[in-house]
Amino acid sequence: MLLLNQGENTLKAIPATYNRAHHAFAVFTACATFVVITAGALVTSNDAGLSVPDWPTSFGYLVKVPHFVGGVRYEWSHRMVAGTLVSLTLAIAIWTLLVERRRWLRWLAVGAFCTVIAQAILGGLTVLLFQPPAVSTAHATVAQTFFCIAVAIALFTGRKWVEERPRVEVDSRRPSLFLLTLLSIFALYVQLILGGMFRHHGMSWWPHVANAVIVSFVLAWTAVRALSVYSHIGAVRRPAIVMLSLLITQLCLGFTAFLTRVAWGRNMAQPELPMVASTVAHVAVGALLLATTVVLAIQVWRHVPIALEERIPQAERDVSAA
């Protein structure tokens, strides 16, 4: 393990200034995204996805409140909070373009806006094409991708990220911690797609359950590596602990959701509270788990880069510690 001096960051130092209001708005947007994901999970869990049959209007109107009963409550509320999120994303994108000096972050903000528009179109297609499993699953997957982008923007605009000079340690282990975090994100995406296909009646439950074993193994491996080798780096330790906690919570929620929906709820006349609560919580914690893993990957990329000859010229290395 190579240790670099604090001033010799392997990542190119980019001048940036902390803007408290901008960061607070980015955090608010990320929180709003979590609310929209939870509202979307409520729609699917209550089988209310097509209770409003038209799109982009709702019963012929853009914002008129309909008779607020049954599945309409969930679907219409989801549309309204999602519409608010589009406005928030547009605002954060414009704000970022105006105040941010980091070019890549400006592009990320533009990317966030494009993603939320694509997400809205996928939501519309889900309604107009009567919830084809592939489209509905894409809608669920892009939602969580957008959540990760929103969390990343909140992270990049934070005081710690902007003002902290990271302590960098080069990772010479194989597989590297960064590769493990990428593997974790990949495993979670596969899990997200399998779960979405099951929820939208495009696939049986067992691939999702089988992949849960793989996800648990990969995430546990990543967390153990991060905590055993780099626990002294707070920016790595914190998301690793959160990720491990969320993984355990998610496994418990998954088991509960399986019991309430698959084992006990097969012959229910309608979605009941235990199955709705457990599946919504499973989706919400799943989104938090993915976002936390993305944060961990970003922090590992910043603090524990891979030891590559081409990345770190020999002259810049401090081999005082191994």
Add this chain to the structure above:
Amino acid sequence: MNKKNSWMVSIGMLGLCALLLTVACNKNTEQSSNTTAEKQAAPAPMSAPIDPATVATVSGQAKMGGIAPKPAKIDMSQDPACKGMNEAEAVVVDNGNLANVFVYIKDGLGSRTFDVPKDPVVLDQSGCKYHPHVLGVMAGQTVQIKNDDQTTHNIHPTPKDNREWNESQPPQSAPLEKNFAREEIMLPVKCNQHPWMKMYVNVVKSPFYAVTDKSGKYEIKGLPPGDYTIAFVHEKLGEQDQKITVAPKDSKTVDQTFKAGD
């Protein structure tokens, strides 16, 4: 925004428009192809002659063997306008007699075609339930859908072989008139506003079908003599077939017993 950024935004917007156009075109193509297919699938009005003097009647009863499952409870509290019986109709058993079994002549009619009745069959929404729970209709025949409730329903068939649609129907609105072009048994229909509301439409090519009533009884009239396969289909208990031979002016009794788990 500099010139390069402007170009990128323009290309992005063009891509988005292209995606929207593609989706819109695909939807139009799908709708027009469905319409064409429906026209092609509509049976020709040419009917093989059936001698009314020789036709037979098949009747009987559907029964449930073993212990019938308890009907699932329905909670209608999410809509104050919904006031009705709070039990699901998935398996309705009374003294061992099984209701809502769709009985039809599955095979044996050969290439005979039958005129589509001009009278519509009625599907009513009352007490936030569908009446009847199981409906039989001939391919191309009009299904008139009424809403007698003081709340909005949406009617959403989820077929495998017919065109899917989803329409809302406010209180006191005019009945919807729909038809199904292709034969399909146990085609699910649901209301996404009231998730307990489910029923099944059975689309067949002949008029020889019936649905068992609360006492499990059914009757199929006007059947020409011949060898047939008669099918008993239940939404949860599946399908049971029987081979029968019907003589001229016959009055045949064909019963069927379903077992839980069949």
